[in-house]
Structure formats: structure tokens, C-alpha cells
Amino acid sequence: MAAGFLLPEAPLQTLADWLALGGGDGLKAARRLGAESTIDEIRASGLRGRGGGGFPTGAKWAGVASAPGTHHYVVANAAEGEPGTFKDRRLMRHNPFQLIEGVAIAAFAVGATEAFIGLKASFSPEIDGLTRALADMTAAGLAGDTPITLVPGPEEYLLGEEKALLEVIEGKDPLPRLLPPYLHGLFSTAPQLGWIPSPLEPGHPEPHESNPTLVNNAETLSNVPWILARGPEWFRTMGTPSSPGTIVATVCGDVAYPVVTEVEMGTHLSALLHGPAGGPLPDRTWKAIFSGVANSVIDPSRFDMPMTYEDFAACGTGLGAAGFIVYDDSACMVNVARVFSQFLAVESCGQCPPCKLGSGEITDRLERIESGQGTDDDVAQIGRWLGTVTDGARCYLATEEQVVVSSVLRRHPEEFAEHLENGRCPRPREIIVPKIVDLEDGRVTYDESQARKRPDWTYAPA
Ligand SMILES: Cc1cc2nc3c(=O)[nH]c(=O)nc-3n(C[C@H](O)[C@H](O)[C@H](O)COP(=O)(O)O)c2cc1C
Ligand code: SF4
Numbered sequence: 001m002a003a004g005f006l007l008p009e010a011p012l013q014t015l016a017d018w019l020a021l022g023g024g025d026g027l028k029a030a031r032r033l034g035a036e037s038t039i040d041e042i043r044a045s046g047l048r049g050r051g052g053g054g055f056p057t058g059a060k061w062a063g064v065a066s067a068p069g070t071h072h073y074v075v076a077n078a079a080e081g082e083p084g085t086f087k088d089r090r091l092m093r094h095n096p097f098q099l100i101e102g103v104a105i106a107a108f109a110v111g112a113t114e115a116f117i118g119l120k121a122s123f124s125p126e127i128d129g130l131t132r133a134l135a136d137m138t139a140a141g142l143a144g145d146t147p148i149t150l151v152p153g154p155e156e157y158l159l160g161e162e163k164a165l166l167e168v169i170e171g172k173d174p175l176p177r178l179l180p181p182y183l184h185g186l187f188s189t190a191p192q193l194g195w196i197p198s199p200l201e202p203g204h205p206e207p208h209e210s211n212p213t214l215v216n217n218a219e220t221l222s223n224v225p226w227i228l229a230r231g232p233e234w235f236r237t238m239g240t241p242s243s244p245g246t247i248v249a250t251v252c253g254d255v256a257y258p259v260v261t262e263v264e265m266g267t268h269l270s271a272l273l274h275g276p277a278g279g280p281l282p283d284r285t286w287k288a289i290f291s292g293v294a295n296s297v298i299d300p301s302r303f304d305m306p307m308t309y310e311d312f313a314a315c316g317t318g319l320g321a322a323g324f325i326v327y328d329d330s331a332c333m334v335n336v337a338r339v340f341s342q343f344l345a346v347e348s349c350g351q352c353p354p355c356k357l358g359s360g361e362i363t364d365r366l367e368r369i370e371s372g373q374g375t376d377d378d379v380a381q382i383g384r385w386l387g388t389v390t391d392g393a394r395c396y397l398a399t400e401e402q403v404v405v406s407s408v409l410r411r412h413p414e415e416f417a418e419h420l421e422n423g424r425c426p427r428p429r430e431i432i433v434p435k436i437v438d439l440e441d442g443r444v445t446y447d448e449s450q451a452r453k454r455p456d457w458t459y460a461p462a
Contacts, residue, residue, distance in 0.1 A: 121155075333408050
């Protein structure tokens with residue numbers, strides 16, 4: 001059932017392998033069309049951002065290109081921090097060339113002076129592959145006219161939040177800034193808070209600049225050369241009118257064969273789960289699926305829905321980055337909610353007190369309930385904190401806490417009641433947050449150090 005063009009079965013070894021697949025044709029087409037028509041092609045293709053939000057890519061490019069400012073920038077978001085996802089790393093390992101060509105085309109389209117690919121310093125194979133591909137493409141004149149720089153960043157979840165990623169590219173910590181990248185871009189000197197501007201960037205004349213910056217996910221940009229080379233109509237032969245193309249999905253958790261695979265948009269979730277992911281473990285039935293830790297829990301009655309942005313939204317959840325975390329009947333949903341909440345509480349940066357305090361409080365109370373020590377008051381207090389955790393939030397992490405925890409409370413109230421009434425967990429089992437370090441041949445490795453990470457981003461000794 002695997003289908004598509006983005007993910008070759010075996011990694012491409014050389015630039016010649018990419019050229020044999022039509023590499024370079026996308027950039028050539030963009031140059032022939034000109035910047036404006038290149039954006040029109042992306043808009044006509046209906047491509048939507050694969051970083052989690054599904055925002056229309058053409059509209060984003062047009063917005064950045066037309067935003068006032070002397071300098072524009074492009075950033076490829078290859079930080080891949082969402083639990084349950086490994087698709088950007090698989091794409092970069094198997095074909096780093098298409099991402100670089102996508103960045104070059106985006107930079108051409110929005111008139112960028114510089115472009116960056118931001119990823120974690122721990123992604124060694126991806127950094128090596130991209131570095132080699134970039135050198136070979138630059139030498140062959142296939143990396144465009146805009147300098148492209150790789151930026152290795154820290155391990156934090158917030159590295160992938162676009163406003164935090166810009167901070168890291170500027171050499172700072174991954175703390176989301178206030179305004180979105182198209183309003184307050186890289187190396188911007190315009191005031192962001194109050195009236196005090198940053199010092200002028202060397203070489204930049206007055207007035208203070210906002211430097212509109214385009215941030216796109218690595219998979220989004222990997223689609224770009226193909227669309228330019230083959231045309232938007234070709235792209236629309238796959239998927240649905242509102243979600244064209246393919247999507248590179250990850251499945252992990254309680255499945256026979258954890259997997260990363262490219263499927264056509266609109267493929268039914270159950271086909272992915274029973275096909276490439278091999279179905280449930282022996283004698284088990286599935287009871288809950290999450291797309292990352294950013295969307296509401298999906299019930300068994302919905303496992304058959306098509307993988308599109310519109311179908312997931314209609315069911316009150318989100319497709320996210322199509323990183324599916326599957327739990328079967330042996331899992332405790334209170335435990336799952338606590339583990340997800342703890343991840344978000346630890347990763348919250350604390351710039352917005354209701355987010356850091358609220359997610360921490362919710363985690364503590366979930367832990368009490370999970371251990372059998374909880375009371376009705378803990379449930380009531382969780383409800384209260386869920387109502388305020390997003391107050392004044394600079395980024396979407398706080399909403400993730402609200403959405404995920406409240407969905408588990410709503411969908412699995414009986415499991416909370418069991419813990420309160422029996423004073424113990426009826427399904428004791430170790431559950432860790434599925435932050436994927438590697439996934440190959442049906443074997444997935446999770447980052448076990450995450451369990452030792454403290455809310456101040458230090459680690460308890462092993
Ligand atoms: C806490 C948090 C973490 C995120 N992590 C990632 C990430 O690792 N990779 C990514 O592409 N987008 C991530 N995003 C979404 C980005 O902020 C941004 O929306 C995305 O890169 C835009 O690209 P797209 O339009 O191509 O989807 C994250 C968002 C939040 C709130
Ligand atoms: S919402 Fe949370 S994670 Fe996002 S900036 Fe505020 S405190 Fe940090």
C-alpha cells in the first residue's frame with residue numbers, strides 16, 4: 001500500500017541518483033516561471049504544511065513574499081520533536097537532495113537573502129547526509145543562488161516551534177518569541193515588545209527591519225521540487241481536493257511493526273494500521289490512537305477515517321504530522337494522559353506562567369490519580385487548570401496540554417473512576433513518552449533519558 005515519490009525504498013547514494021529521478025528540474029522550472037508564478041504553482045497544487053497545522057503553503061509563501069522588508073529569509077524546520085514521528089529524519093536520510101532543492105526554490109520564490117535548515121545536533125546521520133548533499137549540489141550549481149546553512153540545535157521539544165527555532169538560528173535558547181516569523185523574522189531589528197528595538201544588524205540601513213521569514217516543515221519543502229517539475233495537476237492526482245498529495249506517516253506504540261511509510265492522502269487510517277504497521281499485538285485490541293501529543297485522542301469508532309486534514313478536523317481531532325501513537329487494551333489511559341502531560345510540562349519554557357504552572361499541576365494530579373491516591377478534588381482541579389493553562393500563551397504548546405488531557409478525560413472517564421474507586425491502577429504497565437530516536441526495520445528506539453528530564457531542562461542522574 002506504500003505509495004508515492006518522496007520516500008525511495010533505499011537511500012539515494014549520490015547526486016547522480018537524484019538527477020536520475022529528475023533532480024534539478026524543479027529549480028529549473030522555478031527559474032523559468034519567475035518568482036510570482038512559482039508561488040502560483042505551489043498555491044495551485046494545494047500543498048499544505050506537513051509540520052502539524054496543515055496551513056496552505058502557497059498562501060504562506062505569498063504572504064512572506066509580499067510582506068514589506070528589505071530582507072527576507074527561509075527556514076526549513078527539520079527539528080522533528082513531536083513524539084511518535086520519525087518521518088522528517090527518514091526523508092532526510094533517504095533523500096536529502098529534494099529538501100535542499102525545495103529550500104532553494106522557496107528562497108528564490110520569496111526573494112530570500114539567506115536560508116537555514118534547523119535540526120537537532122543529535123541528528124548525526126541527517127546532518128552528515130545534508131552536508132554532503134549541499135556540498136555536491138552547490139558544486140554542481142543545483143543549490144540555487146541563496147546561501148543555505150545547516151543549524152544544529154538543542155534537544156528541546158520547543159526547538160521545532162517556529163518562533164523558538166528563529167531564536168536558535170540567532171544563537172539564543174529555544175524560547176518562542178512573541179510575534180510570528182512573517183511579522184518578526186530572522187535578525188529582525190524592529191521592536192517586538194514595547195518600543196525598544198534591537199540594535200541594527202551590521203550592514204542594515206535604517207529603518208528598523210522586520211525581515212519577514214518563511215518557515216516550512218522539511219516534508220513540506222521536500223514536496224516542492226516535484227510539484228515544480230511535474231506540475232500542480234500531477235500533484236492533485238493524489239489525495240483529495242482539500243488534502244492533495246501524499247503524506248509520510250509514522251506508526252509506533254502497540255503495533256506489530258512500527259513503521260514510517262508514504263501513503264496517499266485519503267488512505268484510511270485502519271489500512272495503514274493493519275497493513276504496513278502489521279495490526280495489533282497478539283491477543284490485543286486497540287483502544288486509543290493519538291497523532292503526536294498535540295491532538296485529541298481518536299476512538300476505535302474513528303480508526304477507519306481517511307487521513308486528510310478535513311476528515312480529522314470533522315472528527316474533532318487533527319492529522320498533525322501523521323505520527324500515530326497507538327495504545328491497546330493493556331494501556332492505562334490515566335497513565336498515558338500523565339505521561340503526555342508530564343512531557344509538555346517539562347518541555348514548557350515557562351515564559352507564560354499559566355502554561356508552566358498549569359501543566360505541572362495537571363501532571364501532579366494525574367500522577368496522584370494514577371497511583372490510586374487521587375480524589376474527586378484532583379479531577380476538579382485538573383478541570384480548573386485546563387481552563388486557564390492557555391491564558392496569554394505565546395505558542396501552541398499550552399493548547400496541546402489542554403486538548404490532549406481534556407480529550408482523555410472526556411473519552412475515558414471510566415478509567416479515572418476505576419482509579420478513584422479502587423485506589424489502584426487496574427492496568428499497571430510502563431508507559432514512556434514515545435520520543436523516537438530511531439526507527440528501522442520494525443524496531444523503534446525511544447529516548448529513555450526524557451523520563452529523567454526536569455522542568456528546568458536539566459536531567460536527573462541515570
Ligand atoms: C511545541 C511545538 C513544537 C513543534 N515542533 C515542530 C517540529 O519539530 N517540526 C515542524 O516542522 N514543526 C513543528 N511545529 C510547528 C511549527 O511551529 C510550524 O508551524 C511549522 O514548522 C510550519 O511548517 P509547515 O507550514 O510546513 O507545516 C511545532 C509547533 C509547536 C507548538
Ligand atoms: S505557551 Fe508554554 S511553551 Fe509556549 S512560550 Fe508560553 S510557556 Fe513557553
